[in-house]
Amino acid sequence: MAKRVREEEIFPRNPNKTYGLMELVKGSSPRVDRGPEDMVSAWPHLLIREALLFAATFLVILALSVWCVPPLEKQADATKPPNPAKAPWYFLGLQELVSYDAFWGGLGIPGLVIVGLMAIPYLDRHHSGIGRWFARSRTTAVTLFTVLFVIPTIVLIILGTYFRGPNWGFYPPWGMPVEPQ
Amino acid sequence: MSVQTTEPKAGPPDPKPGIGAWGKLSRAIYRQAPEVFDNLRQLPYNLYKSIYRTTAFPKTERERSEAFFNSFLLHIQPAKIEKHALRFNYTFGLGLISFYLFLLLTVSGILLMFFYVPSVEQAYNRMLDLRSSVSYGMILRGMHFWSANCMIGAVFFHMCRVFYTGAYKPPREFNWVIGVLLFVLTLVLGFTGYLLPWDQLAFWAITVGANIAGKADYVSDHLAMIPGVPNMHMGVMMKNALLGGDTVGQEALIRFYVLHVALLPSILFFLIVIHFWRIRKDGGISSPKESPE
Numbered sequence: 285m286a287k288r289v290r291e292e293e294i295f296p297r298n299p300n301k302t303y304g305l306m307e308l309v310k311g312s313s314p315r316v317d318r319g320p321e322d323m324v325s326a327w328p329h330l331l332i333r334e335a336l337l338f339a340a341t342f343l344v345i346l347a348l349s350v351w352c353v354p355p356l357e358k359q360a361d362a363t364k365p366p367n368p369a370k371a372p373w374y375f376l377g378l379q380e381l382v383s384y385d386a387f388w389g390g391l392g393i394p395g396l397v398i399v400g401l402m403a404i405p406y407l408d409r410h411h412s413g414i415g416r417w418f419a420r421s422r423t424t425a426v427t428l429f430t431v432l433f434v435i436p437t438i439v440l441i442i443l444g445t446y447f448r449g450p451n452w453g454f455y456p457p458w459g460m461p462v463e464p465q
Numbered sequence: 466m467s468v469q470t471t472e473p474k475a476g477p478p479d480p481k482p483g484i485g486a487w488g489k490l491s492r493a494i495y496r497q498a499p500e501v502f503d504n505l506r507q508l509p510y511n512l513y514k515s516i517y518r519t520t521a522f523p524k525t526e527r528e529r530s531e532a533f534f535n536s537f538l539l540h541i542q543p544a545k546i547e548k549h550a551l552r553f554n555y556t557f558g559l560g561l562i563s564f565y566l567f568l569l570l571t572v573s574g575i576l577l578m579f580f581y582v583p584s585v586e587q588a589y590n591r592m593l594d595l596r597s598s599v600s601y602g603m604i605l606r607g608m609h610f611w612s613a614n615c616m617i618g619a620v621f622f623h624m625c626r627v628f629y630t631g632a633y634k635p636p637r638e639f640n641w642v643i644g645v646l647l648f649v650l651t652l653v654l655g656f657t658g659y660l661l662p663w664d665q666l667a668f669w670a671i672t673v674g675a676n677i678a679g680k681a682d683y684v685s686d687h688l689a690m691i692p693g694v695p696n697m698h699m700g701v702m703m704k705n706a707l708l709g710g711d712t713v714g715q716e717a718l719i720r721f722y723v724l725h726v727a728l729l730p731s732i733l734f735f736l737i738v739i740h741f742w743r744i745r746k747d748g749g750i751s752s753p754k755e756s757p758e
Contacts, residue, residue: 325544329546330546348615349608349611352611357666361665369673372670374652386680390678391683402645412758429628
């Protein structure tokens with residue numbers, strides 16, 4: 285057992301000094317060896333980037349809304365179901381899963397995915413590869429996330445959007461049967 | 466900048482005092498309160514100083530820091546930032562783009578609310594009005610439509626960025642959880658907004674979506690196999706709660722409308738605020754200095 289270190293032993297009080305020891309803190313500071321040369325003023329370096337990013341975002345959205353007019357079909361009619369009736373594009377992956385199994389596709393798997401996503405930082409706590417894209421020490425985590433989440437999400441949405449026709453049958457986009465109006 | 470004060474001189478302030486009523490008035494003011502004329506001269510500066518707690522064009526490092534922590538909108542951000550955090554190809558600005566799109570959605574959404582009526586009889590005609598009789602109506606709807614679709618993409622890719630850079634690791638675990646909630650909320654907001662145009666696309670998409678919620682019956686059906694457990698029909702319950710009936714109709718429209726314009730945006734904004742606050746408390750955005758390779 286180490287003897288408790290008294291304040292005076294580390295920093296003897298000296299009446300000639302105008303400063304003194306305030307507090308002893310355990311642990312290493314995250315700011316250690318982070319010199320001021322790596323820091324810049326947020327004004328103007330951060331602000332100008334944020335302003336430019338806003339301008340770019342706004343212009344892209346404005347251009348899209350001028351040149352790509354959002355669709356508006358005929359008024360809703362409960363007696364005329366389209367074939368196939370499709371969910372919004374971001375739920376077409378779900379709809380694709382539902383076509384295999386109603387419960388597991390629509391609720392079971394999505395629910396597990398959300399819980400799984402939230403669990404990631406509590407399962408993968410190893411302090412390596414932070415702040416780098418695709419760090420080599422994290423190859424396993426990166427591969428699992430890509431194969432289990434990113435690729436299935438994107439592939440299922442593309443499949444449901446472009447490859448599903450009447451009666452949720454599989455058709456290539458160039459051979460999609462046209463619904464008679 | 467110091468406030469200039471001048472010693473009040475004797476006599477009228479103007480060497481050539483005005484004549485008539487104006488002259489009388491200004492001399493009367495000067496006799497009663499000689500500093501009024503000085504105050505008027507300093508009005509622009511004092512007005513600025515009363516609104517902003519800092520100078521508009523900070524030059525020294527100290528003024529630049531003060532510009533951040535003396536401003537309500539800027540104090541959310543750090544006054545000093547690591548160079549690495551500014552690199553575009555580290556974050557691609559995806560989180561900020563998501564937030565900007567949320568702002569655009571709020572503004573365009575509030576403007577759309579002036580023209581929209583959540584009624585089965587009127588909703589679709591209001592959409593036609595946007596096209597024909599509302600000035601810039603289609604651009605307004607287009608901004609809302611494209612911001613919404615892009616926001617879903619931006620939030621998804623922001624999540625991928627955070628994963629691939631390991632930015633969810635301690636101490637940022639809980640901010641990742643909030644981020645997942647924000648992702649789900651963004652999807653739900655998109656879904657509730659999808660019904661509002663009340664066209665064929667909207668009606669049948671929501672019908673399909675609500676039927677997916679109805680599949681939760683699977684759980685209660687299996688639970689009911691346990692002796693003594695009643696069948697709760699969870700799916701039917703969820704679908705009815707969402708639609709206010711068996712099919713998509715007026716009840717569903719008003720529910721989706723209230724969720725879309727009031728309840729969900731409020732929750733989303735609250736979570737965004739916590740998300741931003743946690744970024745600061747967890748030591749700014751992630752940096753390679755925090756861990757070895």
